[in-house]
Every structure is written in structure tokens, then in C-alpha cells.
Amino acid sequence: MTRYNHIGTNYDVTRKADPFLAKTLFELLNPSPEKVYLDIGCGTGNYTTALHQMGVNFIGVDPSEKMISEAKQKSSSIDWKIGTAEDIPLKDDSVDGVFATLTLHHWSDLKKGLSEVGRVIRPKGNTVIFTSYPEQTAAYWLKHYFPQMIANSAKTLPERSSILNAATESGFKLVQEQSYNVSPDLQDLFLNSGKHNPELYFNEGVRRGISSFALAQNQDEVESGLHRLRADIDNGDFDRIRKSYENEIGDYCFIKLIKD
8 A cells, every 4th residue: 555655746737638549549438427337446546536537426536545635625525535446435336437547557366356347347348458568668768777676566466368268258259459669748647658759757756646656676786777868869879779679569469348
């Protein structure tokens, strides 16, 4: 619980709902105005609130009291609750759809979490997950400067096969997968947000809102990596290094599931 509260410090300064991501979440969730939806791992409620403003009725669940406290200040018409993916404080068949944005790597038990989602969602309800696969994170150019941090971050991410197997066991079937590449105008400053603007990573506030940096076990690597990144930007080597990490697998992925 402490780590969630730690990440939540000044979280909203850099972690704002990105319009394109919010629009994509809305389209994939395909909500009806008279129904109720769940944002699991809602954090301070940026995307919950963004979709609520599009006319969606929401329940937001997060384990951090600090984050839920900040979320409550954004909207009193959203039902905010303390809870985890593995223990969702809702009755069976109580919501019509679910989304989870950049939260799977914080779940302690993927199978139990998806089982809980399957328990609370009604039949034919959509679940939309926005995540990064381990190979996507491992292929990002930050690996050149922070190899241990990125390796550790990739290890925390569930593999595609693990997600889909757990989803199938929980009564879901895969409807759609959609890769996402970070754009230069991204407003939600998560891990790959500096893809086109490496200067972002020198901002301590930005790093504090990114769990990979905020929870990095080797802060010496963070400092030395920033020093090398600064040197490469200044001497003109950075563009060559960044281009060497270009790939076609995408930075993140949307996964749409439906409850049988």
C-alpha cells in the first residue's frame, strides 16, 4: 500500500488523461449511458473522470487511500471505493463493463484479478485493458541508459499468453488487440512518454509519476543513466541510439475482452 501512496504524491501534475487514449478507451468499451462501468486501478481517477464526462456512469476502485482521496475531489457523482483487483468490493454481476489502464503490473495475482473482474461483470460485458507487454517495454530505448530498471519493469508485466490464459479461465474471450505507439503530443506522462522528447526524463516530477523510476531499486543507475543520456543529447549521439531501438511491435497494447 505504501508504494501506491508514494507514487500518488503529486501524481496529477504529470499523469493527466490523454485525449486520444480516453477516446480509444471509450470506443472499445462501447458504453451505454444507462449502465454502470468499473475502472479497476483507477488511481486519481483521470481516465474515470474523462470517460464520465463523456456520459458514462462509473465506479472507481483503487488500493491507495491517497489516490482515492484525490479522485473524490474531481467528481462526487462517481462512486469511489478502496479495493484491489484481487478483492473488488462489489457484488456479483454488478457492472456492465470494465477497463484497466496501466495497472496490470501492480496486481499481485493476475489470475485472481481477472477472476474477480469476471465475477463482477455481467455477461456480454466488455473489458478493456491498456498495458505494455514485456517485449514492448524491453525494446524501448530507455534500456540503453537504464538496463536494470527496464529489465525489472519488463519482468513485472504479464506476458500476452498469461493475460489471455487467465482471461479464458475467467470466462472471457478475446475480441480485439490494438497496438499503440506513443505520439509526440502525449499528455499522460507514463514510462514511454519521452519517446520523442527525452528531456522529460530530467524532470523529477515526471519521474516521480512513473512507477519504474519512482520504485527503482538502483537509484545509482538512475543517476548515471541520466548523466549518460544528457551527454548523448548534447553530443548528438542520442538520435542514433533512439533509431537503433525502432521496431514494429508497438509501445503499448489495448486488449478488448468480452464476458461469455
